[in-house]
Amino acid sequence: MASCTKAVLVGIDTLVINAHFPQHEQLAEEQKKAKQETYDARLSALVEQLYQWQEKAQIAKEPQLTTWEHEGKAFLMSPNGTQTHYFLLKNGYIDLMMGPHLHHGAPARVRFSSEYLWRRGVDDAVMSTHMFLSSLLQEVVNLQPAEMHLCADIAGFHIPRNYERVFVSLATKWRPVKESQLDKPVYRHHRLETLQFSGHGNPLSVTIYDKPAEIEQKSREKRWFYDLWKQRQWDEQTPVWRIECRVKREALHEMDIEDVYEAIEKAPAIWAYCVGHPGQKKGWIRMVEPNTKDSNRRRWETAEAWQTVQTAFLSGWRDVTDIEAIQRERKREINLDRAEKAIAGYTTTYGAWLQDALSPDADASMVLQRLYTRMLEIWEERGVDFQTLRRQKQCVYHIS
Numbered sequence: 001m002a003s004c005t006k007a008v009l010v011g012i013d014t015l016v017i018n019a020h021f022p023q024h025e026q027l028a029e030e031q032k033k034a035k036q037e038t039y040d041a042r043l044s045a046l047v048e049q050l051y052q053w054q055e056k057a058q059i060a061k062e063p064q065l066t067t068w069e070h071e072g073k074a075f076l077m078s079p080n081g082t083q084t085h086y087f088l089l090k091n092g093y094i095d096l097m098m099g100p101h102l103h104h105g106a107p108a109r110v111r112f113s114s115e116y117l118w119r120r121g122v123d124d125a126v127m128s129t130h131m132f133l134s135s136l137l138q139e140v141v142n143l144q145p146a147e148m149h150l151c152a153d154i155a156g157f158h159i160p161r162n163y164e165r166v167f168v169s170l171a172t173k174w175r176p177v178k179e180s181q182l183d184k185p186v187y188r189h190h191r192l193e194t195l196q197f198s199g200h201g202n203p204l205s206v207t208i209y210d211k212p213a214e215i216e217q218k219s220r221e222k223r224w225f226y227d228l229w230k231q232r233q234w235d236e237q238t239p240v241w242r243i244e245c246r247v248k249r250e251a252l253h254e255m256d257i258e259d260v261y262e263a264i265e266k267a268p269a270i271w272a273y274c275v276g277h278p279g280q281k282k283g284w285i286r287m288v289e290p291n292t293k294d295s296n297r298r299r300w301e302t303a304e305a306w307q308t309v310q311t312a313f314l315s316g317w318r319d320v321t322d323i324e325a326i327q328r329e330r331k332r333e334i335n336l337d338r339a340e341k342a343i344a345g346y347t348t349t350y351g352a353w354l355q356d357a358l359s360p361d362a363d364a365s366m367v368l369q370r371l372y373t374r375m376l377e378i379w380e381e382r383g384v385d386f387q388t389l390r391r392q393k394q395c396v397y398h399i400s
Contacts, residue, residue, distance in 0.1 A: 001069035002194070003370075004156045005154055005155065005156040005157050005304075006154070006155050006156060006231075006232075006233070007152050007153065007154055008153050008154070008155045008224070008228075008229040008232040008234045008240060008307075008310075009152070009153040009229060009234070010151070010152045010153070010312045010313060010316070010317040011117070011118065011122065011124045011150075011151065011152075011226050011317050011318070011339050012117060012148060012149065012150055012151075012256065012264070012267060013114050013117065013149045013150075013151045013244065014111075014112070014114060014117075014147065014149035014246075015111075015112040015117060015122065015125075015126070015145070015147070015148055015149075015260075016109065016110070016112070016146040016147040016148075017109070017112075017126075017129075017144060017145055017146055017260050017333060018106040018108075018109050018143070018146050019106060019107060019108040019109070019110065019133045019137070019141040019142070019143060019144075020037050020106050020141060020142045020143075021107070021137070021139060021142075021144055022139070022141070023138070023377075028231040029128075036205075039107075039139070042137060042139070043107055043137075043140050046098070046136070046137075046360065047098075047099060047281045049342060050077070050087045050098060050099065053077035054068050054077055054078075054079065054081075054086075054087060056077070057077045057078060057079040058080075059077045059349040062079065062387070062396075063076035063077060063078050063079070063090070063396060064069045064076060064077050065077075065392075065395050067075065068096075068136070069091070069129060069379040070091055070094060070096075070128075070129065070132045070303075071093055071132075071399055072095060073091040073092055073093055074091060074254045074395060075090065075091045075096065076089065076090055076091070076395065076396065077088040077089050077327065078090065081099070082097055083096065083101075084099050084100060084101055084102075084109070085097035085098055085099050085101065086098070086101065087099045091117040091398060092115070092398030093112070093115070093125075093205075093355060094110050094111065094112055094113065094116065094129060094312070095109065095110065095111040095113075096109075096110055097109040097110070097111070098116075099297070104326065104346065106144070108133060108136075108141075109146065110129055110133070111289070112125055112126075112129070113173075114222070115222075115224075116187070116326055117222070118228065118278065118321075118323065119323055119324055119327060120320070121263055121318060121319075121320035122263065123318060124198070124320070125196055126143070126260055126264065126346060127339060130143055133399075135350075141148075141231060142207075142259070143242075143259065143260040144249075144258055144259065144260065145206055145249070145252050145257060145259070145263040145291075145338050146248070146249045146252075147246070147247070147248045147249065147268070147329070147345070148247045148252070148263060148267075149244055149245070149246050149247075150244070150245045150247070150267055150270060150271050150274070150313070151242055151243065151244040151245070152242070152243050152271075152312035152313070153211055153225070153238070153240050153241070153242050154240065154241055154243060154305075154308055154309060154312075155229070155234050155236050155238045155240050156217045156239070156305075157239065157240075157243075157305055157308075157309075157362055158239070158240040158305065159208070159241070160194070161191060162290070163192070163195065164289050165288075165290055165297075166288055166290060167195070167197075167285065167286070167287055167288075168283050168285070168286045168287075168297050168298060168300070169197045169198075169206070169284065169285040169286075170285070172286045181202045182366065182383065185224045192210075193209060193210045193213050194207065194209040194210070195207070195208045195209070196208075196209070197226075197285055202248075203247070203249075203250035203251035203254070204245075204246070204247055204251045204274070204284060205245075205246045206243070206244065206245050206246070206274060206284065206285045207242075207243075208241060208242070208243050208244075209241065209244070210239065210240075210241060210242075211225065211240050211243055212239070212240055213241040213244075220334045221330065221334050222330075222334070223326045223334065224323060224330040224331075225331070227315075227323065227326045228321060228323060231321060233347075243275065243309050243312075245270070245271060245274040245275065247274070255270070257270075267313060268313040268314065268317070270275045271312070271313040272310070272313070274284045275306070275309050275310050276302065276304075276306075276310055277310065278307055278310045278311055281298065281299060281300075281301075283304065283310075286302055286306060287302065287303040287305065287306035287309075288300035288301060288302060288303055288306075289303050289304075323360050332372075335397070345369055347368065347371070350367060350371055351367040352372075354367065354370060357370070357399075358370070374398070
């Protein structure tokens with residue numbers, strides 16, 4: 001029932017933007033040409049620097065620290081670019097892609113991290129990044145939305161066994177889910193975890209999945225979502241399912257949305273387009289109540305639980321919670337636990353291979369002492385020391 005379901009988190013979880021130089025359509029052709037030459041000169045200087053950093057990263061075969069910073073976080077240059085851009089820089093908050101393979105007037109692309117968007121709020125994150133890009137490119141650039149993932153985490157949501165009948169989607173032309181080759185359910189140990197409508201590569205897609213299961217299996221560093229949910233009265237026991245609408249450039253263009261600020265303002269309308277308006281039997285996807293007296297599934301009433309989904313973006317979705325300390329501590333806990341378990345495992349393996357160098361009753365301290373001596377030898381051979389490597393790792397993992 002709708003009374004048993006509640007949105008415990010609503011917002012934009014992923015955002016990708018293209019940074020375009022202004023077109024200056026009102027200028028004469030000669031003035032436009034002069035402007036373009038100015039843009040090209042600025043980009044050439046940046047590209048020269050980017051190539052230098054990338055070369056260092058390729059030689060080292062690992063990301064290298066740069067002098068560029070955003071939100072006080074330094075960027076690391078990756079050895080390789082992406083499928084669309086020659087250069088990829090990361091600082092934990094955003095992925096900055098520059099040097100497009102194809103000339104389309106967008107010198108830079110940015111992918112915002114989920115952590116950054118939930119920490120700062122989408123409005124502040126975009127504004128801060130806009131200022132950074134304008135400073136970097138020495139021009140007030142226009143930001144075009146390339147991809148948005150709108151989501152609602154719903155506590156108490158339940159997908160019935162006959163899910164094939166209760167979801168009505170344009171992705172399947174109103175047919176049951178199982179009839180579409182694109183929309184495949186994902187099970188783990190005979191338990192449904194994911195329903196995907198239309199697929200990741202399409203202009204518009206919707207995925208419904210067990211968010212806690214996804215966190216525990218793929219991204220334990222994101223356990224800070226639990227803290228956000230608890231602040232909204234989640235009891236830590238009730239299942240939480242994420243309904244995520246992924247809207248790409250082609251779909252945004254069809255909606256006549258060309259500016260990222262406009263896209264943010266219209267997020268509730270985009271959400272309603274995807275999941276339907278309350279009280280209406282429309283929507284790109286809708287969960288319905290089966291009606292055996294009516295063979296037309298489009299006329300079936302919207303399920304009460306889905307009405308909670310439909311109203312999720314009506315208010316409060318832009319509220320920001322100060323979770324920086326929580327995010328940092330959650331990431332620290334997970335990474336320390338992961339490192340300690342790895343060290344414990346490698347220590348026993350190392351000790352096993354030292355069977356001829358250590359007595360059978362040697363304990364862990366003797367193995368670690370032998371390992372410490374060997375570590376010092378390795379660092380000396382490489383011309384580095386522990387403190388230098390430690391600072392490098394702090395940069396790589398964006399540890400303040």
